Amino acid sequence: MTTTRTAPSTDPGVRRWTLGVFAIFFVCGITVASWMARLPRVRDLLGATTLQMGLLIGGLSIGSIAGLLLSSHVIAALGARRTMATGGTVMLLGMLVAGLGTLVPAYWLILLGLIVFGVGMSSSDVAMNLSGAANERRAGRTIMPLFHAFFSFGTMAGAGIGALMERIHLPVAWHLGLIVLVGFGALVWALPRILDERGTLDATEGAEPEQGWRERLSVWKQPTTLLIGLIVLGMAFAEGSAGDWLALAMVDERGTTNATGAVVFGIFVTAMTVGRIAGVKVLDRFGRVPVLRVSALMGVIGLSMVIFIDSVPVAIVGTMLWGLGASLGFPVGMSAAADDPRQAAARVSAVATIGYLAFLVGPPGIGLLGEHVGLLGALVLVLVLIAVAAVVAPAARERTALDAAPDPTDSPVMPVQRP
Structure with missing residues (x-):
């Protein structure tokens, strides 16, 4: 399998850059998981229904979509x-506001904080994936699943800390305030180590960053970009539905305690982490399509085991398989979207936007269905979307030397003839 990746780099600056991106992924993971692990407690504080919780989680998704739509333009201006x-x-800052909202408790203040949180998280998401893809090209080896593994390390830490905070009855506001302090400290450490991705493009590829907003928007006309987005959509549903609803489903429909629900969510993110670490070698050996x-x-x-078998031990085993299965969809999609460095920022932004639709439509959609068929029954929708991702998996195949040339079907602003 011939790809456009360069020879492995031994530059210490690239290694420091890798560590910096690892830290950013970790911060995003621990922050979002800290919130998710305390969802049952927040629901209890608010006395909210399943649908109301779905709408609350949807606020985070609305902010995320807004941040994603702006991200490629912001990156073009700021890097x-x-x-x-x-x-x-x-x-x-958004997480801090949401935490303060739990003190009253005030539904709308929490919602406002989650919207702000979503804007910041999604713009950081695109930027860290773009920087990670550029770092992967410079390093000359598969790294993207490891970046996402560090996101999973963060979610593992967030879930574990959340379970502990629940067990010792620490108020949600104090818990989230501590996480915010850790996050700011990590940003201060990581950012100076990260290089400008615009200086990493290989001149032999004819790669130039896009300058105009029309060129950035043109990626939405590319069939390959849309199909990669569909892969990420299905796998993001698989990942996000666990984050949004797994703990609540275990509590409400399997009769576990709040702390046990947080532990089951922790098992899911642990399985995802294992899958992402193992995925580096598996992807190099078998390629993206078979692995997906x-x-x-x-x-x-x-x-299916979680949904259809009424047993907590079986649900735990099913959660492990669910986490392993969901582990590689997002990182592989990001790598595939960034394969062409000429349009990497715009394509990563577009694919991430499609994927984040899972987080926009999913929480209220599953919450609405859950009011009628139960949370576990509503997750059947996720099964369908995972199957669709498997069908369109060939869109994420590795770029070959021939693919490095602009394609008239994928570059409407730079038409050329292919042999």
Whole structure:
């Protein structure tokens, strides 16, 4: 399999850059998981229904979509590093506001904080994936699943800390305030280590960053971009539905305690982390398409066990398979979207926007269905979307030397003839 990746780099600056991006992924993971792990407690504080909780979680998604739609333009103006600095700050301030909202408790203040949090998190998400893809090209080896593994390390830490905070009855506001302090400290450490991705493009590829907004928007006309987005959409549903609803489903429909629900969510994110670490070698050996299809099969089997078998031990095993199956969809989609460095920022932004539709439509959609068929029954929708991702997996195949040339079907602003 011939790809456009360069020879492995031994530059210490690239290694420091890698560590900096690892830290940004970790911060995003621990922050969002800290919130998710305390969802049952927030629901209890508000006395909210399942639908109301879905709408509350949807506020985070609305902010995320807004941040994603603006992200490629912000990155074009500021670069990925400064976008991560700005977005990370906004994300942490939003989480602080949401935490303060639990003191009253005030539904609308929490919602406002989550919207702000979503704007910052999603803009940071695109920027860190873009910087990670540029770092991966410079390093000359597969790294993207490891970046996402550090996001999973963050979610593991967030879920574990959340379970502990629940057990010792620490108020949600104090818990989230501590996480915000950790997050700011990590940003201060990481950002100076991250290089400008615009200086990493290989001149032999004829790669130039896009300058105009029309060129950035043109990626939405590319069939390959849209199909990669569909892969990420299905796998993001598989990942996000667990984050939004797994703990609540275990509490409400399997009769576990709040703390046990947080532990089951922690098992899910741990399985995702294992899948992402193992995915580096698996992807190098077997390629993206076979790995995506096997991952989707594991996700379907695991989620089916959780939904259809009324047993907490079986649900735990199913959660492990569900997490392994969902682990590689997002990082593979981001790598595939960034394969062409000429349009990497715009394509990563577009694919991430499509994927984040799972977080926009999913929470209220599953919450609405859950009012009628139960949360676990509503997750059947996720099974269908994982299957669709498996069908369109060939869109994420690795770029070959021939693919490095502009394609008239994928570059409407730069038409050329292919042999």
